[in-house]
Amino acid sequence: MALHRDLRDFHLEAEFSIGKGETFVLIGENGSGKSSLLYLLSGLLSPESGFISLDNRVLYDGCKGIHIPAEERDIGFVFQNYAIFPHLTVFENVAFGLRRRKVPESELRSRVAENLALLSLEHLSDVRADQLSGGECQRAALARALVIEPSLLLLDEPVSALDAIAQERMRSQICAYVRKSGIPCITVTHSFRDAVSLGDRLGVMERGRIIQDGDLEEVMGSGNTFLHHFFCGCKKDSHRL
Numbered sequence: 001m002a003l004h005r006d007l008r009d010f011h012l013e014a015e016f017s018i019g020k021g022e023t024f025v026l027i028g029e030n031g032s033g034k035s036s037l038l039y040l041l042s043g044l045l046s047p048e049s050g051f052i053s054l055d056n057r058v059l060y061d062g063c064k065g066i067h068i069p070a071e072e073r074d075i076g077f078v079f080q081n082y083a084i085f086p087h088l089t090v091f092e093n094v095a096f097g098l099r100r101r102k103v104p105e106s107e108l109r110s111r112v113a114e115n116l117a118l119l120s121l122e123h124l125s126d127v128r129a130d131q132l133s134g135g136e137c138q139r140a141a142l143a144r145a146l147v148i149e150p151s152l153l154l155l156d157e158p159v160s161a162l163d164a165i166a167q168e169r170m171r172s173q174i175c176a177y178v179r180k181s182g183i184p185c186i187t188v189t190h191s192f193r194d195a196v197s198l199g200d201r202l203g204v205m206e207r208g209r210i211i212q213d214g215d216l217e218e219v220m221g222s223g224n225t226f227l228h229h230f231f232c233g234c235k236k237d238s239h240r241l
Helices: 034-042 090-100 105-118 134-147 164-181 192-198 216-220 225-238
Strands: 002-006 011-015 023-028 049-054 057-061 075-078 152-156 185-188 201-206 209-214
Touching: 002 034, 011 034, 011 209, 023 034, 023 164, 023 192, 034 075, 034 152, 034 185, 075 134, 090 105, 090 134, 105 134, 134 152, 134 164, 164 192, 185 192, 192 225, 201 216, 201 225, 209 216, 216 225
Parallel strands: 023 185, 023 201, 075 152, 152 185
Antiparallel strands: 002 011, 002 049, 049 057, 201 209
């Protein structure tokens, strides 16, 4: 993948690849381009040039004029603000992507029920989303992303609204799903625990560029000031939990 786009404060220029069943965690200061990169991959934001290929399928090629719409990319996206529909029930929120794909009703109900159970949402199936807590919204958003059985999973601060115990459970569920399904996953986070628990590989973004890409040990060894505070400061905070 290679993406280029002018953002408000800098030019985003990111090139990387990710393997099946691998979770690539992006960290960096606020405004470094992490979430924008997810939007570019999903098709919700258009690159100015570059190339995106997913499982041998070209989703974007600036030179050839290929731009597959977001709804046809088979990508599951959990947004930082959840982006679930407040007037719909949890069931209908999770079922939304399957209905768009015209999945038969019997299969739809089975797949939704399976994902509600996975994320302990069965008892909230008939509850409207505007009556949910932040953590419940976050779990519903993840269920909606997983139910379509995506070819790529994008997560923007996936456990931020949950309490500490629920965070650990959610991280475990995400890891298990990614490894079992064999899909690639890209996660944006400001959490040291997310980076350590979820990441097979870490990428450090600075002003639209991935300036480091490697495993935890490789990235921790950097003299980068942001990384020093991220790893040292966050480790101190984690001891208090």
